[in-house]
Amino acid sequence: MKIADQRAEGFVSARLGSGLVSTYPGELPQTLDEAYGIQDEAIRAWPDAVKGWKVGRITGDYEQQYGCDRLVGPVFEPFCHDASADSIDMPAFAKGFTAVEGEVTAVIAKDFPADKTTVTSEEALDYIESLHLGVEVASSPFPGINDFGPLVTISDFGNNRGLILGAEIPGWKEMRLEDWQFVTEINDDEVGRATPEGLPGGPVESVRYLLENTARRGLPLKKGMMVLTGAVTGVHEAKIGDSSTISLLGNSISLQLTEA
Numbered sequence: 001m002k003i004a005d006q007r008a009e010g011f012v013s014a015r016l017g018s019g020l021v022s023t024y025p026g027e028l029p030q031t032l033d034e035a036y037g038i039q040d041e042a043i044r045a046w047p048d049a050v051k052g053w054k055v056g057r058i059t060g061d062y063e064q065q066y067g068c069d070r071l072v073g074p075v076f077e078p079f080c081h082d083a084s085a086d087s088i089d090m091p092a093f094a095k096g097f098t099a100v101e102g103e104v105t106a107v108i109a110k111d112f113p114a115d116k117t118t119v120t121s122e123e124a125l126d127y128i129e130s131l132h133l134g135v136e137v138a139s140s141p142f143p144g145i146n147d148f149g150p151l152v153t154i155s156d157f158g159n160n161r162g163l164i165l166g167a168e169i170p171g172w173k174e175m176r177l178e179d180w181q182f183v184t185e186i187n188d189d190e191v192g193r194a195t196p197e198g199l200p201g202g203p204v205e206s207v208r209y210l211l212e213n214t215a216r217r218g219l220p221l222k223k224g225m226m227v228l229t230g231a232v233t234g235v236h237e238a239k240i241g242d243s244s245t246i247s248l249l250g251n252s253i254s255l256q257l258t259e260a
Contacts, residue, residue: 003045004041005026005038006025006026007024007025007027007038008038008039008041008155009025009045010025010026011025011042011141011142012042012045012046015093015141015157018259019141020093020096020141020143021140021141021142021156022143023144024148028151028152029152029154029155030151031151032151034151035150035151036213036217038154038155039155039156039157039158042155042156043074046074046076048078049077050075050076050077052074052075052163052225052226052227053072053073053221053225053226053228054072054074054075054136054138054163054227054228055072055229055230056070056153056158057069057070057071058070058150066150069200070205070206070209070210072210072214073153073154073156074157075226075228080162080163080165081164081165082165083135083165083166083167083253087255088253088254088255089255090164090255090256090258091161091162091257092161092238092257092258092259093141094239094240095143096142096145097138097139097140097143097144097146098139098239098240098257099235099236100135100136100184100186100242101136101228101232101234102134102135102231102232102246103135103136103229103230103231103232104132104134104180104202104203105132105133105226105228105229106128106130106131106132106206106207106226106229107129107130107132107227108221108222108223108225109128109129110127111223112127112211112214112220112222113215114215114220116215116220117216121208123208124208127221129223130168130169131203132167132168132169133166133248133249133253134163134165134226134228134253135163135164135166135253136162136228136231137160137161137163137164137255139161140156140157141156163228164253166246166251166253167251169249170249175202178195178197179249180195180232181194181195181248181249182196182247182248183248184233184245184246185245186236186242187243191233192232192233194234196230203229203230206229206230207229238257241256241258242256243256243257
């Protein structure tokens with residue numbers, strides 16, 4: 001498929017070829033609509049179906065500038081994994097950027113109407129089948145992905161390269177976020193410990209925002225899709241060969257970073 005936008009083409013080609021994007025492939029996007037337009041074109045060109053989504057944070061001056069506190073990106077079917085093995089090999093871009101993030105991960109309960117573009121928190125909760133321990137491998141072939149603000153992150157699939165779905169969080173409907181303490185280790189060293197209370201509105205707000213965002217783009221969420229709702233203990237940079245374990249309430253997910 002011919003890709004008209006050189007920025008989308010640059011990221012799709014590099015990701016499919018496990019290559020390097022040494023400099024941003026074109027002019028930097030200037031608006032949210034432009035950034036998501038690049039992402040939409042790249043999604044259309046990708047050979048695999050979207051199986052999940054990641055939701056990340058927009059903070060500080062950028063939040064005021066763009067009038068929102070979250071960004072989103074797709075997770076394609078081959079990059080979605082179930083935490084059934086003792087340790088899971090997770091490919092990432094050796095010459096680019098890679099981080100490991102422990103996240104509350106939602107499974108969508110039912111298809112979202114294509115013609116509905118506004119959602120309340122109560123409505124969003126009705127679209128959540130379950131909440132789980134999960135892990136995002138955030139990786140991009142562009143080493144400077146985080147140096148130019150959220151619009152550049154959006155334009156490269158939201159800086160995602162994989163999702164692992166772990167055990168369901170017991171009693172999640174009570175939403176006692178203060179009890180959900182995530183612990184992240186890299187190479188057996190603890191690098192983060194926190195609860196999801198730091199995410200404004202918690203995981204439900206991330207799902208609500210994503211429902212609106214994707215519906216407005218003609219990509220409404222479908223039953224069974226998975227949603228990474230935001231890094232809990234932080235964005236922990238890692239490299240190929242590193243191992244990581246993310247734990248919550250007696251359950252854990254272990255992974256090994258391999259070269260994409």
